[in-house]
Amino acid sequence: MKRIVLTLVFLNSLLAFAQTDIALKDSLAKMVIWDQKVAGFQPEHKIDDPKRKQFQDSVFTSHYGRLQKILSDQGYPGFDLVGKQGSRDFWLLVQHLDKWPDFQQKVLDEMKKQVLKKNASSGDYAYLTDRVRLNTSRNQLYGTQVSYNTDSCQAFPRPTENLESLNKRRKEVGLDSIEEYLNKMSELHFRMNKDNYENRGIKGPKLYVLENKKTSLIKR
Template identity: 50%
Template sequence: MTKKKLLLATLFFCAAFGQINAQTKNFNQPLADSLAKWVVVDQIAAKVPQGEYKLWPREKWDQYKDSIFSNHQQLLSAIFKKYGYLGYDQVGQKGSFHFWLMVQHCDKWPAFQQEVLEAMKVEVYSNNTDRKNFAYLTDRVNLNTGKKQIYATQVTYNVKICQAIPKPLADSLNVNKRRREMGMPPVEEYLNEMSKSHFEMNRANYEKQGILKPVLVPVPKGV
């Protein structure tokens, strides 16, 4: 995204931003629309390079990603300061998801993520946002601040066998109890889905190594 496009996006945001009184929490359609546009760009930066981006040198791609996440963090920070956490009441389920998803990618600003997480907790208690997303952001913040995750949402991969593995996890024996409280499936089921997805995204490379399928773990019954 060029500086000119970033500036235009910012100006569009500012115009939409001023249409709603900051003292109310009425549904803000212009803001929801802006979030929907930004998240498209966010997903381009967050995923493996596709299309023309695959031809870019690694340094150019990294600079592009950083510019997107940095610009979005500034926009999200301004939104958060004015409206607080964006729940269903202000931007709908999709808008709230888009806001959360972009905050997830603000890993270079853990203090900001932590601030958003604290505000999100209040909205979870009032059923104004998704508690599963709260679990994901909790783990993200913990890892970004040197702590262990507690819901096992963040994974790495054993690329020698194509298997998803949780990043550092606290109290692993009770992780499924915590996940169940947040409406999440057993960690074994989640890890298997991540392993399958990782294999499909990297199928060509794995098949060159003679790996024809991911390694899955048994899913306990009655968990």
């Protein structure tokens, strides 16, 4: 009996692997490498050429065309098609296509179908929701997109609906509290701009107080 069960588990694993589109998964991973280079999120990959913006636009435009075809052919690539990392790679690439908010909205609509089936990340869906809303002149829902008070190195959410219930909405999609998130973003921002801040006498980011997880953001 044990042998039969183990055989079935093995066959199911093989079937799941066979259904994964390895070529698409690998293609998305390669696109992300270029995305991160031109987006400048990895300092060692920054491009300092004066024509960097032009090059960035050309990469994003190329990705836009390829992602359009993937969405048309496959719908939103969920965990079952490209694995968790592949699905996240597709989402990340779409996040940076701010020049095409209509396409981002199409992706969001398709992504929602997969999220409801637990075949895509609800947290990533929240980030893209905020991106689309801001790109179409609406307030965000989850506070994921931030700006910084550069006098204190403190992150704060860009225009957001109803701050009083913000943490409730974030919890529903699996995100940590807004205060915890903003503190992480503030710390990251300080590390990335440490020399600049220290030259101005700022030794660290200003953080929000976390008191029993109660919202202190509104009283900022």
